[in-house]
Amino acid sequence: MASRKEWNKSSWQEQQVLQQPNWPNEPDVYKVLNNLATLPPLVFAGEIRSLKDLLAKAVVGEAFLLQGGDCSENFSDVTAPKIRETLKVMLQMAIVLTYAGGKPVIKVGRIAGQFAKPRSSDTETIEGVTLPSYRGDMVNHAEFTEEMRQPNPKLMLKGYNMAASTLNLLRAFTRGGYAALDRVQAWNQEFVVQSPMGRSYNRLAKQIDNAIRFMNTIGIPTDIPQVNQTQLFTSHEALLLGYEEALTRVDSTTGDWYDCSAHMLWIGERTRQVDGAHVEFLRGVLNPIGVKVGPEYDLDNIKKLIDVLNPDNEPGRLTLITRLGMSNIEKALPPLLREAKKEGYNIVWSCDPMHANTYTAESGHKTRNFNDILSEITCFFEAHWSEGTVPGGVHFEMTGDNVTECIGGARNIIDDELQNNYLTSCDPRLNAEQSLEVAFQIADMIRS
Ligand code: PEP
Ligand code: CO
Numbered sequence: 001m002a003s004r005k006e007w008n009k010s011s012w013q014e015q016q017v018l019q020q021p022n023w024p025n026e027p028d029v030y031k032v033l034n035n036l037a038t039l040p041p042l043v044f045a046g047e048i049r050s051l052k053d054l055l056a057k058a059v060v061g062e063a064f065l066l067q068g069g070d071c072s073e074n075f076s077d078v079t080a081p082k083i084r085e086t087l088k089v090m091l092q093m094a095i096v097l098t099y100a101g102g103k104p105v106i107k108v109g110r111i112a113g114q115f116a117k118p119r120s121s122d123t124e125t126i127e128g129v130t131l132p133s134y135r136g137d138m139v140n141h142a143e144f145t146e147e148m149r150q151p152n153p154k155l156m157l158k159g160y161n162m163a164a165s166t167l168n169l170l171r172a173f174t175r176g177g178y179a180a181l182d183r184v185q186a187w188n189q190e191f192v193v194q195s196p197m198g199r200s201y202n203r204l205a206k207q208i209d210n211a212i213r214f215m216n217t218i219g220i221p222t223d224i225p226q227v228n229q230t231q232l233f234t235s236h237e238a239l240l241l242g243y244e245e246a247l248t249r250v251d252s253t254t255g256d257w258y259d260c261s262a263h264m265l266w267i268g269e270r271t272r273q274v275d276g277a278h279v280e281f282l283r284g285v286l287n288p289i290g291v292k293v294g295p296e297y298d299l300d301n302i303k304k305l306i307d308v309l310n311p312d313n314e315p316g317r318l319t320l321i322t323r324l325g326m327s328n329i330e331k332a333l334p335p336l337l338r339e340a341k342k343e344g345y346n347i348v349w350s351c352d353p354m355h356a357n358t359y360t361a362e363s364g365h366k367t368r369n370f371n372d373i374l375s376e377i378t379c380f381f382e383a384h385w386s387e388g389t390v391p392g393g394v395h396f397e398m399t400g401d402n403v404t405e406c407i408g409g410a411r412n413i414i415d416d417e418l419q420n421n422y423l424t425s426c427d428p429r430l431n432a433e434q435s436l437e438v439a440f441q442i443a444d445m446i447r448s
Pocket of ligand 1: 267270
């Protein structure tokens with residue numbers, strides 16, 4: 001767009017900024033942001049570039065993107081066991097997709113920074129009491145009291161520290177031997193081992209074990225990074241633009257700007273206005289960018305977004321994460337794919353089968369049905385096959401915990417069981433067993 005002014009890391013401030021907290025005291029916010037701007041980056045430009053190179057392969061079907069994690073991370077869950085469980089289930093899904101699906105998998109966690117949430121309303125009213133909505137642990141607390149719901153900018157600093165500790169442990173796990181392929185069997189979650197999914201997984205793990213043993217036997221070295229290490233990239237919704245700006249730095253080797261709060265950032269369905277602040281901010285940093293696309297999208301508007309966010313049509317720069325809902329996808333996805341193909345856009349197409357399939361169960365719990373999730377994924381693949389475009393990835397809300405938040409799956413969780421272990425502070429997540437089940441289903445689709 002020729003009319004766009006020059007970008008700088010603060011130029012978003014001249015546009016309308018949606019979904020920001022009403023901080024009670026501006027000077028306190030500046031103090032925190034100035035402090036954050038002096039702290040070290042969480043990720044490095046070189047890592048961000050390697051993610052972009054990998055995503056460029058997903059554009060043409062030579063790799064597959066697996067993005068997933070909590071809807072909203074909680075500070076209280078920044079513990080070694082919780083981080084390990086999330087990593088474990090991501091690694092298990094990735095191994096299923098790689099081995100059974102036959103494609104290299106790019107692992108991107110909704111992790112180490114997914115602490116801020118967009119909300120449909122600024123306030124929440126319970127029994128006549130109205131308080132600010134909970135906007136994620138980096139903004140305020142979920143407990144419904146006046147004190148806890150007051151947005152507190154110091155929580156952004158805490159968020160940075162929580163992201164740093166999470167990343168530190170993830171780097172140790174992924175590089176230090178925990179993710180080595182000879183441990184594939186050991187990753188099977190305790191509660192999953194006894195299930196049909198756990199058994200399928202174990203069979204696959206044994207085959208990998210045998211392959212590694214065979215390589216050893218005939219003298220092919222397996223003490224190599226490809227076998228002993230892996231890489232988990234980080235991502236979150238770039239919502240709090242003050243925080244993102246404070247972590248945006250110039251790469252000294254290239255002179256380019258990168259948002260060093262995570263490798264990949266995405267723009268949510270509620271903040272993707274072409275003239276809005278979120279698009280303005282993200283168009284100027286060179287990270288891979290995701291954009292959520294809901295069922296009400298306007299085709300011309302999406303094309304403008306693509307032009308603004310990826311003017312050079314660079315492969316790997318832009319991932320469109322469609323979240324259309326199982327009842328809309330068959331109608332809503334093909335026109336988008338057709339137009340993108342006609343225009344020759346380089347896009348990673350990713351399917352978020354979670355966000356448009358949410359409903360409230362009779363018990364009052366916000367939930368999603370495993371079958372609806374699977375239906376949306378199946379329709380996503382079928383639409384790509386018939387349009388001749390490439391299904392490049394999937395985007396999940398999931399956890400390694402044995403939660404009961406989504407209905408269905410091999411263990412067939414029913415409405416009445418949702419209360420048994422419903423832990424999410426935002427949207428319902430697939431548990432480890434449901435995540436593994438969906439991975440096996442997707443592996444079949446990738447292979448065909
Ligand atoms: C999310 O991914 O948690 C989210 C809020 O999604 P969307 O912007 O697609 O509604
Ligand atoms: Co969500």
